[in-house]
Amino acid sequence: MITTAAQLLFGLATYFPGFNKIRRKKTGGTDSARYCYSVWLRHLIMARKYGMQQVPSVVAELGPGDSLGIGLSALLSGAQKYYAFDVVNYADVQSNERILDELVKLFLKREPIPDHNEFPRLKPRLNNYDFPDDILTIESMAENLLQDRVEEIRKTIKNQGSKDKCIEYKTPWFDSSIIQRDDVDFIYSQAVLEHVDQMEGVYQSMNNWLKPGGYMSHQIDFKSHGLADQWYGHWQYEKWLWALIKGKRPYLLNRLPLSSHKKYLESNSFAVKHCAKHLEDAIAPREKLASDFQHLTDEDLVTSGAYILSSKY
Numbered sequence: 001m002i003t004t005a006a007q008l009l010f011g012l013a014t015y016f017p018g019f020n021k022i023r024r025k026k027t028g029g030t031d032s033a034r035y036c037y038s039v040w041l042r043h044l045i046m047a048r049k050y051g052m053q054q055v056p057s058v059v060a061e062l063g064p065g066d067s068l069g070i071g072l073s074a075l076l077s078g079a080q081k082y083y084a085f086d087v088v089n090y091a092d093v094q095s096n097e098r099i100l101d102e103l104v105k106l107f108l109k110r111e112p113i114p115d116h117n118e119f120p121r122l123k124p125r126l127n128n129y130d131f132p133d134d135i136l137t138i139e140s141m142a143e144n145l146l147q148d149r150v151e152e153i154r155k156t157i158k159n160q161g162s163k164d165k166c167i168e169y170k171t172p173w174f175d176s177s178i179i180q181r182d183d184v185d186f187i188y189s190q191a192v193l194e195h196v197d198q199m200e201g202v203y204q205s206m207n208n209w210l211k212p213g214g215y216m217s218h219q220i221d222f223k224s225h226g227l228a229d230q231w232y233g234h235w236q237y238e239k240w241l242w243a244l245i246k247g248k249r250p251y252l253l254n255r256l257p258l259s260s261h262k263k264y265l266e267s268n269s270f271a272v273k274h275c276a277k278h279l280e281d282a283i284a285p286r287e288k289l290a291s292d293f294q295h296l297t298d299e300d301l302v303t304s305g306a307y308i309l310s311s312k313y
Helices: 004-013 019-023 033-049 069-076 093-108 138-144 147-157 199-209 239-246 258-267
Strands: 058-062 081-085 167-170 184-190 210-221 270-279 303-312
Touching (some): 033 210, 058 069, 147 167, 184 199
């Protein structure tokens, strides 16, 4: 059982010098080429299904984590520019080069998309996990995977900060002016937006970056991430207690429900094209939630995750 006292002690420990550096760890599955390949193709297929006409030329990822592998998958699919935005620089050149080589092999084989049997927690789910031949044709991929182009990507992996390269890594990325306005065709994230603070400003930044008619594809997790026994337990901590639990960690959870994301999308000129919700049998009991979460909608109280595809109008 996870106790409030244990979470509080952990949060307080982050105030000790060097604690966050010692605790720093990998961020998840992004150091697996097959995971990155699966994530990118899921986002690409869903966007195509709901209106995106072609492989986007300029893509931006929020929170790439341990590697740039999802963005490398986008480049190998035909994207010409990839922006990687993160809070902390986790990227490792040697790991990225290895993942690039593994991704090239997957695309050359036109490997089926790794499904829920291989990655049971990975969303969004697809109806069909075959390689998307209708989007990534044999002819287009033959050009995308030319050896000279792969080597150009490899060179820019080693020098990510250079302008006029196909990869630009931005950390920290909070200033919306870090790239040109209306420069991006497609923005995506995978289990990241639940960790980012000041989300209203983030949506404003994404509006600035995205071209009119561009698409955003976000998989968001609203659960407590092990910080409480129940999936909704993080909504039971009052604001002052949550501040102590978070401590000095650069990120934890922003605790925003689905309704907040919908509000920010609407107020920043994004039209929702598709929203796939993960619904829980256990309903969050409104009367037991902290005062800041008494306002949650009935939908919020059963929604522990969502895939949201939207476009800028």
